[in-house]
Amino acid sequence: MSKHPKVTILLAARNGAEFIRQQLESYRAQTYPNWELVVSDDGSTDGTLAAVDEFAESVPQRVIVVHGPRQGFWQNFVSLVRSPEVSGDLMGYSDQDDIWFAHKLADAAAWFERVPEDRPALFCTRTQLVTRQGAPMGFSRVFGRAPGFANALVQNLGGGNTMIFNRAAQRALQKTPLDAAMVAHDWWTYQIITGVGGLVHYDTRASLAYRQHGENVFGKNVGLQARLTRALGLASGQMAGWNEINLKLLNRVRGELLPENVAILDLFARARTAWLPIRLWLFWRSGVYRQTVTENLALYLAAIFGRV
Incomplete structure (x- = not known):
């Protein structure tokens, strides 16, 4: 370039x-x-x-x-x-x-x-x-x-x-x-x-x-309040709804994705609807991760309760 x-x-x-x-x-x-x-x-x-x-x-x-x-x-x-x-x-x-x-x-x-x-x-x-x-x-x-x-x-x-x-x-x-x-x-x-x-x-x-103000579509992503918001989003099922939207769209463009990423996508999708013991195994196999240890713990807890 x-x-x-x-x-x-x-x-x-x-x-x-x-x-x-x-x-x-x-x-x-x-x-x-x-x-x-x-x-x-x-x-x-x-x-x-x-x-x-x-x-x-x-x-x-x-x-x-x-x-x-x-x-x-x-x-x-x-x-x-x-x-x-x-x-x-x-x-x-x-x-x-x-x-x-x-x-x-x-x-x-x-x-x-x-x-x-x-x-x-x-x-x-x-x-x-x-x-x-x-x-x-x-x-x-x-x-x-x-x-x-x-x-x-x-x-x-x-x-x-x-x-x-x-x-x-x-x-x-x-x-x-x-x-x-x-x-x-x-x-x-x-x-x-x-x-x-x-x-x-x-x-x-x-x-x-x-700038943080009342009209932000998405606000700050730091601090105790933000951590609680993310945790509540997982607990309430909000994240599950977002994932459903994302997965539907990703499947519409799956032909553009690398084969290894299609495999991750499919494992993650299967994990979301599988029975509990298999669900956690599929999550682990998919390799999905968030950026911190605490967030990953919250992700797996949400998976246990079917909130992902």
Whole structure:
């Protein structure tokens, strides 16, 4: 890949006037200038589009606004991945209310220099958590285990707002059926890129300030409250519902997956419906894992009670 690949920022927007100017200014502040911005507006009725227009007139980079599908957050991002307006060598999801650190694009572009162009690849990072007003609240967890499809089946490694991927990964994502139902675009991105044998790099250096407020679709992933939320999600069966959605979609694209990942997928699916002793054996054989010992214990306890 070129040492200066163009990055297309995929910004999903809807009524984001309160924060979007700060996000746009963080694009301007990037030390890596070879980017363009494609905004998919999902029917904003506030000053969102006016802010984007003002920004477009003040930067040399290309800024394009397209109409979103108006079906929800992940549908908006999925439509951006398919947009003919995307011309970059690399693509990065962006929320409207974060603040990117100046090194975000430079770090990703440097990693992709070592990646063959025909190999699907994904770069994601840790985040700094901030309040609605932008005050620091700490950082998201550091994940230590290697990325992989067996992890992607039961956990998303990186937040979508940190993800940057290449054209080979985009082509893999574009094979998602048009009528697909999914839990979240970022989890699906992790599943597909690992499923087809792509590379995933998780950088422990935070790349953005992730604003925490009442309108977050998914909030912070750290601390006692977050751990309890995940545990309750397993106990209540919420995770089982998410897995059901993911498995149905993965089976629709199983022809794109590596054979070894199809085997993991099938073992995991069989484990979810098997009798208890066989269930645990199939889970162990599948090799699925979460990133910490505590989370893996919770996963197996959920499996015992048929909540996975």
